[in-house]
Amino acid sequence: MSKGLLIVLSGPSGVGKGTVCKELRQRMPELVYSVSATTRQPRAGEEHGVNYFFKTHEEFQAMIDNDQLLEHARYVDNYYGTPRDFVEQTIGSGKDIILEIEVQGALKVKEKFPEGVFVFLLPPSMEELKDRIVGRGTENQATIDHRLSVAVDEMGLLEYYDYAVVNDQIDLACKRIESIIVAEHCRVHK
Amino acid sequence: MSKGLLIVLSGPSGVGKGTVCKELRQRMPELVYSVSATTRQPRAGEEHGVNYFFKTHEEFQAMIDNDQLLEHARYVDNYYGTPRDFVEQTIGSGKDIILEIEVQGALKVKEKFPEGVFVFLLPPSMEELKDRIVGRGTENQATIDHRLSVAVDEMGLLEYYDYAVVNDQIDLACKRIESIIVAEHCRVHK
Numbered sequence: 247m248s249k250g251l252l253i254v255l256s257g258p259s260g261v262g263k264g265t266v267c268k269e270l271r272q273r274m275p276e277l278v279y280s281v282s283a284t285t286r287q288p289r290a291g292e293e294h295g296v297n298y299f300f301k302t303h304e305e306f307q308a309m310i311d312n313d314q315l316l317e318h319a320r321y322v323d324n325y326y327g328t329p330r331d332f333v334e335q336t337i338g339s340g341k342d343i344i345l346e347i348e349v350q351g352a353l354k355v356k357e358k359f360p361e362g363v364f365v366f367l368l369p370p371s372m373e374e375l376k377d378r379i380v381g382r383g384t385e386n387q388a389t390i391d392h393r394l395s396v397a398v399d400e401m402g403l404l405e406y407y408d409y410a411v412v413n414d415q416i417d418l419a420c421k422r423i424e425s426i427i428v429a430e431h432c433r434v435h436k
Numbered sequence: 437m438s439k440g441l442l443i444v445l446s447g448p449s450g451v452g453k454g455t456v457c458k459e460l461r462q463r464m465p466e467l468v469y470s471v472s473a474t475t476r477q478p479r480a481g482e483e484h485g486v487n488y489f490f491k492t493h494e495e496f497q498a499m500i501d502n503d504q505l506l507e508h509a510r511y512v513d514n515y516y517g518t519p520r521d522f523v524e525q526t527i528g529s530g531k532d533i534i535l536e537i538e539v540q541g542a543l544k545v546k547e548k549f550p551e552g553v554f555v556f557l558l559p560p561s562m563e564e565l566k567d568r569i570v571g572r573g574t575e576n577q578a579t580i581d582h583r584l585s586v587a588v589d590e591m592g593l594l595e596y597y598d599y600a601v602v603n604d605q606i607d608l609a610c611k612r613i614e615s616i617i618v619a620e621h622c623r624v625h626k
Contacts (some may be wrong), residue, residue, distance in 0.1 A: 347514040365622075376550055404624060411622050422622055424617075425614070425618035425622075426618075428611070428612055428619075429619035432599040432600055432601050434595060434600050
């Protein structure tokens, strides 16, 4: 049996990673989704091993120390990370796994897991990305400006990825990602 | 406008390159097929520039001398080759072009055109390939043995290709090749 693939789906904030991932999940039920580890408390209805692997701060720190995370980051007072074991067990069983993650996190994963397939989701244009960031409507001008500036920087990291997929229409973007997965399974490994 | 791709479809004799190419032609009418140059006489109904570019021996030799062929070979008393111009004009106009060719010829193309996408069509198994070679039914045992031995050698050249596509079912093989073409258009060029 051949190993599965780790597909890393990334792209600037506002490009629609979450929506594309949700649609892919419907179209490719055989695709496994990477479950993050976190130190935050479970919310009502959240299950360990399904929504997150819930960890104490000590457990999380031990995962970092033992190189058991492909990447990790801190948001507010909590840590989030991608457990290496879950990824390796999934691909070891011949299944593909997808990880949806922001641009900097994806590059950290690439350092530890260069054999992953790194897909960068592109906005149809920078104007369109700006509209999507502004369109969320909840932020003030300074926040919007900052998020746009970050998105521009993130676009500059495209060159570190294997594939660029334009998210012009969700259906087309999903078809391109499905094609990339099929093609990668046909790749001759040198 | 971005450039088209040169897709080189190859594989051992008997694997079904011609059948897969014919089916792809129906499924992807936008895909251009590489037209060979030849010194042989046109047969009834054959058109210059459609079936072949018909050349005199002198013209063909000049194409070789001026590096205007991506590969060429001699069969019996005639020469056949792949004109570089036709490939470059097609991809320059943004269209993809496919070249169906035996394994040695494909590797010569790779030397002159490494940016091509090299796809190796695989039999489901060596037994199946043997059955297909024997199944043609017109050759004697020595010829069959020789063709099988050549096919085994050709299989060893898989490592020089980018993709391996199993021709288990024509429909599946075509879908895989279509996916490879879509994926290659999404590739980030380093």
